[in-house]
Amino acid sequence: MEAFTFSYPTKNYFGQGAAHKALAEELPKYGKHVLLAYGGGSVKRNGIYDELLAILKEQGKEVTEFAGIMSNPTYRKVQEGARLVREHKIDLILAVGGGSVSDCCKAVSAQAALEEDLYDYEYAKHKVPTAGVPMGVIVTASGTGSEQNAGAVITYEEKNWKGPLWGTAASFAVLDPYYTKTVPMRQVISGAFDTLSHCLETYLGTPREPNLSDVMNESVMRSVIENIRKVKADPEDMQARSELMWASAMAENGVLKLGKVTDFQCHMIEHQLGAYTDCNHGCGLAVIQPELYRHLAPEAPAQFARLAREVFGVAEQESELATALAGVEKFADFIEEIGLPTTLKAMGIEDKAMLHAVAVTSIRTPGCAKKLTDEEIEEILLHVLG
Ligand code: NZQ
Numbered sequence: 001m002e003a004f005t006f007s008y009p010t011k012n013y014f015g016q017g018a019a020h021k022a023l024a025e026e027l028p029k030y031g032k033h034v035l036l037a038y039g040g041g042s043v044k045r046n047g048i049y050d051e052l053l054a055i056l057k058e059q060g061k062e063v064t065e066f067a068g069i070m071s072n073p074t075y076r077k078v079q080e081g082a083r084l085v086r087e088h089k090i091d092l093i094l095a096v097g098g099g100s101v102s103d104c105c106k107a108v109s110a111q112a113a114l115e116e117d118l119y120d121y122e123y124a125k126h127k128v129p130t131a132g133v134p135m136g137v138i139v140t141a142s143g144t145g146s147e148q149n150a151g152a153v154i155t156y157e158e159k160n161w162k163g164p165l166w167g168t169a170a171s172f173a174v175l176d177p178y179y180t181k182t183v184p185m186r187q188v189i190s191g192a193f194d195t196l197s198h199c200l201e202t203y204l205g206t207p208r209e210p211n212l213s214d215v216m217n218e219s220v221m222r223s224v225i226e227n228i229r230k231v232k233a234d235p236e237d238m239q240a241r242s243e244l245m246w247a248s249a250m251a252e253n254g255v256l257k258l259g260k261v262t263d264f265q266c267h268m269i270e271h272q273l274g275a276y277t278d279c280n281h282g283c284g285l286a287v288i289q290p291e292l293y294r295h296l297a298p299e300a301p302a303q304f305a306r307l308a309r310e311v312f313g314v315a316e317q318e319s320e321l322a323t324a325l326a327g328v329e330k331f332a333d334f335i336e337e338i339g340l341p342t343t344l345k346a347m348g349i350e351d352k353a354m355l356h357a358v359a360v361t362s363i364r365t366p367g368c369a370k371k372l373t374d375e376e377i378e379e380i381l382l383h384v385l386g
């Protein structure tokens with residue numbers, strides 16, 4: 001195992017009604033100026049907005065709204081939020097939504113506390129922000145696990161770039177599975193698939209010999225697969241929604257990553273695809289990941305074979321590589337079974353020149369089984385064009 005130091009600052013409130021308990025305990029710790037941040041309006045339609053606003057008012061908070069945070073949040077939106085935080089001397093940012101709202105607010109928090117431009121600070125000066133305006137996240141769509149860490153994924157449109165920005169980790173997170181009941185099933189599935197993807201990208205990092213983090217990870221992956229099937233069969237299955245919500249947090253709270261250098265190469269390619277097409281994150285991963293793994297399995301056959309046996313129930317084949325590849329095919333079958341897209345064309349993506357640009361600009365990750373060339377990435381993308 002790699003050496004590690006581990007702690008994380010997010011206090012989790014899980015379960016039905018958790019927002020009431022969390023806000024009763026947490027709000028008194030902060031001043032009265034609260035930024036209430038949300039997305040395109042689902043929180044208004046499903047009543048979560050009214051419920052939270054009433055609690056905020058009851059506690060005497062002055063609320064400034066930061067609305068309209070889009071899926072795949074932009075750098076411009078981050079700057080808009082940071083201006084609001086400064087202007088209204090915000091004491092607490094309350095992010096209410098899925099990964100996009102949470103990510104945007106994490107970056108807003110860091111930008112508001114920083115004199116310089118956040119992107120330049122991180123990518124030109126190679127510094128990590130150390131200060132931020134306190135924030136809490138109320139999760140309404142699970143999958144990214146964004147509420148569990150300081151990493152934000154932001155689209156910088158002018159630069160054709162989508163990638164990680166370090167922001168502020170939430171001091172507290174509310175995970176109420178009942179809040180996810182109105183999420184469209186397609187998003188429930190693509191979000192849960194994102195969780196599975198995070199687990200895989202963690203598991204397939206280095207070192208390549210299995211350790212406790214991997215053994216725990218296998219359980220989380222099996223659970224995610226089982227519960228995606230359950231929630232798809234019965235959207236009212238609250239046990240399945242609960243399991244998926246906590247699995248989403250477990251995949252990104254750091255526990256499964258202990259002692260590992262993670263892979264996340266698939267994510268880096270998908271993020272660039274998102275930069276050019278604004279596509280749904282989980283769907284983009286579903287299209288790319290099996291083909292990428294067909295390509296990578298020969299580089300780490302023992303690890304892929306273990307994944308095949310322990311998670312996808314593949315019996316031992318004539319060789320380790322055969323077992324590994326059979327596992328990748330089971331993974332691909334699962335994606336088809338749960339109705340996620342399997343080609344780029346199915347997502348409305350057809351532009352080959354753009355795929356070249358995606359390949360050239362994708363970040364390469366140290367934990368990947370192979371340092372991929374531009375040509376290899378382009379070939380993988382062309383393979384899944386459909
Ligand atoms: O905007 P509203 O109207 O709220 O609608 C949203 C949005 O359309 C809707 N939604 C959310 N809660 C709902 C609901 N609809 C009905 N009822 C509810 N309770 O769901 C749609 C998708 O929301 P979004 O937040 O965009 O999805 P997700 O949680 O999948 O987040 C995607 C973003 O997270 C990034 C992705 O790249 C993408 O930008 N990621 C962040 C990560 C992180 N910080 O650790 C890791 C991931 O790998 C990922 O890259």
Ligand code: ZN
Pocket residue numbers: 144194195197198267281
């Ligand atoms: Zn993801």
